[in-house]
Amino acid sequence: MLACRRLAALGLLLVLCQGRGEDGGADSCDNFTDLNLSHCFLGTNLYVRLLLYTRANPACGRELHHRRFPSEPLFDLSRPTAFVVHGYRPTGAPPVWIDRLVRLLAEGRDLNVVVVDWNRGAANLNYLAAVAYTREAAHNLTGFIRAMQEEGASLGSMHLIGVSLGAHLAGFVGANLKGKVGRITGLDPAGPLFTGATPDERLDPSDAMFVDVLHTDMDSFGLRGAHGHIDFYANGGADQPGCPKTIFAGKSYFVCDHQRSMLLYLCALNRTCTLRAYPCASYADFLDGRCLQCEAFKPASCPQLGYDVIQWRESLLRLGQTKVFFSTTASQPYRKLNYRVDMVTWNQYLRWGVVYIRLHSGRNVTEARVDHKLLRFEQFTSTRLLAQFEEDLPHVHKISLRINTGNVIGPRYKIRLLQIRLTPLERPERPLMCRFDIIMEENTEVAFRPLSCDSRR
Template sequence: MILWHYVALLLLITVQIFKAQSCDEFTDLDLSHAIIGTTLKTRLLLYTRDNVTCGTLMSHTNLSAHPQFNLSRPTTFVIHGYRPTGSPPAWLQNIVMMLLARDDMNVIVVDWNHGAANVNYFKAVANTHKTADNLTAFIQKMQEQGASLGSIHMIGVSLGAHISGFVGANLNGLIGRITALDPAGPQFTGTPPEDHLDFKDAQFVDVLHTDIDALGFREPLGHIDFYANGGTDQPGCPKTIFSGGSYFKCDHQRSVFLYLNSLNRTCTSKVFPCSSYKDFLDGKCLDCDRFGAAGCPVFGYDVTRWRDVLLRLNQTKTYFTTNKVSPFCMTNYRVEVVIWNQDVHRGYITVKLHGNGEEAVATIDHKAAQFKRYTETKLFAQFDKDIQSVRKVSLKFSTGKVLMPKYKLRLLRIRLTHLERAERPLCRYDILLEENKEVTFRPIPCEESNF
């Protein structure tokens, strides 16, 4: 009996080793390859729910050689960007697993690392069109064997976003969806639509911008464009060059991690259509009536719930803010303040929400707000977490002027309205705020006349 168990264990180990050996991996290159230069090869690695962690290298011409490739299922292509050191993207396995956890689909990782790993960025850019032509031919084979172009979703990162666009253009904009994660800016900015991703390249195009002042593309490209934190400096990313390589790539890479956050439903980021980030921060863009009963769209994988209305609107530019680390999404409130000081005061407000042992903080400091007697000042507060049941609220007023006399702000009323949950606003009346001193109170449901 002991011998039989031993034999069975050996067989199990042998099977596991065989399985491990039969998995195809993303090409792993190093800096020497990037310096010497490589010849473009496009490898397609297939993952399904039957082989979530074990890629299968696909034939470009004989699709029947892969029985697990079911053309009746939707297919998502994941396309990486520039790889100056040749290493595989750190996020690759996570996005594959999260996509397959969401839906029963074919996930194809497009490994063009042999064309993307080059210290000469211009060579990598030149290879984007060649990679797109290769993918176009493969998708045409899929179409010949019964696949619907409308069931294809391409997720492209940086240069991969433009590759997705070129493929879509080659197929007359008939593929179902392109998701572009911080499309590359250098060598694409200022070019005509046929030379970069464009909203006409697919039936639906959604684009995330996180580094528009450096590596990313600044202008809108999709049916909906998301500008996280204005599309520039991402919270938690290094501010100085002394942080090394992270200083250059952190903002750009954040696009992928924000998208992963939307895939695993850690939390939901509501976005607000607006003409500028300044107007968004000023709270001038909190009205989402144009989207009907569905309200404001959400960022990420699930934005397709708003697809029909977004297609009618043609191109929509939206903004949202994030935390420094996952979960990235923030919670939005409208804060309305009425004072009864005789003099006009300018300053900043910090709001804290307390409940169930947790605390959420919003500091409204992008510019000094103006508070005028009996005039409602509307502020946009973005909290680092969502407190489900607010028990207490803390307020602090500051002018930011160290050497000036301290002011007192006499609040006739403050009202806090949750922008994502349909619940009664919270109010408090007759509060005295001394500059730089925190005041804590219990809010009460607002009176009907204040709605």
């Protein structure tokens, strides 16, 4: 438990915290500014603090002086530096994710992790005031980075991770430095007051040598459009699974989709989530199975959300601004397993319907519902689907299929499948699963054992 003593002198707030270091001994830690609603009501004036974390002190921050930082022995300018920039803080409390993000960055890589604490400025019930402070805070951080340069640090080794309003602040820093910083990551960049803004008024690809952006709330607090060299759209970039759909859920209704960007990024950093995304013009085209090719990328796989997306940088710079889409579950590990499903039908009458596919492995069953729109089934028609399963069953011994046409009054028509083939997209080492010449009734499930796609019944 930290025992903190606050002293006010000459209008500045000094926070002295006595805690314990990683070795259990007494140590002096500098912590993120913790304010309350009274500060937000009265408004706060901008004051920027820079807190350093490394592998040697992943849980105990060291405040850096803006000009005399070489005196801090843990701040090694030969290492890459990641700056973490939070967004608007309407309650004044520290971000709930800050400690976990810092630990994952500091413990996972040999980095300087610098938290840009501009809570005094971001904590304000007047969002307009917080937006106005982003330029001044960016000027402050720009000066610090230039001082680092003078001491021998490389701009190309710097990575700014900006959250919501902090994404635009990071973009302003990058623009001040003529786009020469190595990378900026924007986690659901803020939308209010930035919708329709020109590139120099928000985050854009020219702000860094590589800009990657994650969208989760474009229809509310997030920014619509594409603003990086690569833009990830989780579940289309708007409504996230598991988030409340009505205002009766209270605060969560407003913030859940926006906060999901950080949860997805933390999961990807922790390597418990493998969230691979597919280049496409729209989420609808992705769900239709039209965008499941990744041969244009090197390495020859689709980009993966997280810190390591930088390995696709050369391909992305060659391809230009790229939109990539993926779907998630409501909770960790968030990943869905994608199968490309190709069917050839030969039914006498034209039918419209949706498809339900179940995979069976022992007693375990997982289902994919391809029900975002009605599909057309007629004589000798090839249909490609994207089937997304919430569980990964490595040994599938049975497949169940149902085509639901909604016909509950008239006779049940027969649907003949000349072929069905399932290709696991994220598991290329697994065999393709096929079946040939299946006759089924609409609205009735048929089960079959998958065969090798080289086989014929």
